[in-house]
Amino acid sequence: MPKLILVRHGQSEWNLANRFTGWWDVDVTEKGVEEAKEAGRLLKEKGVFPTLAFTSVQKRAIKTLHLALEYCDRLWIPETKDWRLNERHYGGLTGLNKQETRDRHGDEQVHIWRRSFDVPPPPMDKGDEYDPGNDPRYEGIDVPQTESLKLTIERVLPYWESDILPKLVAGETVIISAHGNSLRALVKHLSNISDDEITGLEIPTGQPIIYEFEGSAPVGERYYLKDA
Numbered sequence: 001m002p003k004l005i006l007v008r009h010g011q012s013e014w015n016l017a018n019r020f021t022g023w024w025d026v027d028v029t030e031k032g033v034e035e036a037k038e039a040g041r042l043l044k045e046k047g048v049f050p051t052l053a054f055t056s057v058q059k060r061a062i063k064t065l066h067l068a069l070e071y072c073d074r075l076w077i078p079e080t081k082d083w084r085l086n087e088r089h090y091g092g093l094t095g096l097n098k099q100e101t102r103d104r105h106g107d108e109q110v111h112i113w114r115r116s117f118d119v120p121p122p123p124m125d126k127g128d129e130y131d132p133g134n135d136p137r138y139e140g141i142d143v144p145q146t147e148s149l150k151l152t153i154e155r156v157l158p159y160w161e162s163d164i165l166p167k168l169v170a171g172e173t174v175i176i177s178a179h180g181n182s183l184r185a186l187v188k189h190l191s192n193i194s195d196d197e198i199t200g201l202e203i204p205t206g207q208p209i210i211y212e213f214e215g216s217a218p219v220g221e222r223y224y225l226k227d228a
């Protein structure tokens with residue numbers, strides 16, 4: 001049965017520093033590197049070998065993918081990078097410390113910005129030091145100024161339908177190395193999670209999540225590979 005493997009990148013420098021990251025391109029930490037290697041070892045140990053890979057255009061996800069593939073001896077498989085798998089854009093919160101933002105705006109407001117379904121964080125100003133607008137990797141793309149989970153879903157799902165799902169239907173074992181919120185977008189869709197319930201879903205770093213597919217639909221529920 002074709003499998004879908006979802007992996008959130010290993011710990012990033014700004015996960016460690018507790019800063020809102022979004023589209024800012026931070027690296028993985030040493031711990032993140034270890035998490036990514038461990039994900040690869042686990043794939044190998046459990047005999048789940050990806051045949052095709054997708055990732056974002058952000059180095060924390062790309063590096064995680066490469067380390068995971070290296071540690072299951074599959075660095076050679078075809079891979080595609082696409083901005084539509086990027087982390088959700090954190091708007092004007094990008095770069096701020098999460099705790100300091102809580103102290104300033106209150107826990108409830110910060111929780112709404114982080115986890116609500118459709119309330120986007122305040123938009124990023126054009127020319128903000130963390131604005132990736134002029135980055136060549138986004139040439140020709142209308143870079144958002146902020147994104148809620150709902151807006152993230154609106155760019156992740158069309159890409160999933162057009163580029164990824166057909167590969168699973170064709171029998172490939174697909175690995176997607178992406179981000180907390182682009183993966184929440186996918187899991188919401190695949191596990192049919194309501195707009196209310198999705199606020200409670202957290203995706204840990206570096207832990208492969210598996211969906212088994214029959215045709216174009218998942219069979220049964222997702223599970224963590226470490227528990228299989």
Ligand SMILES: O=C(O)[C@H](O)COP(=O)(O)O
Binds near residue numbers: 019020022090181
């Ligand atoms: O972009 C970020 O800051 C993190 O990758 C995810 O942050 P969150 O846990 O606030 O959604």
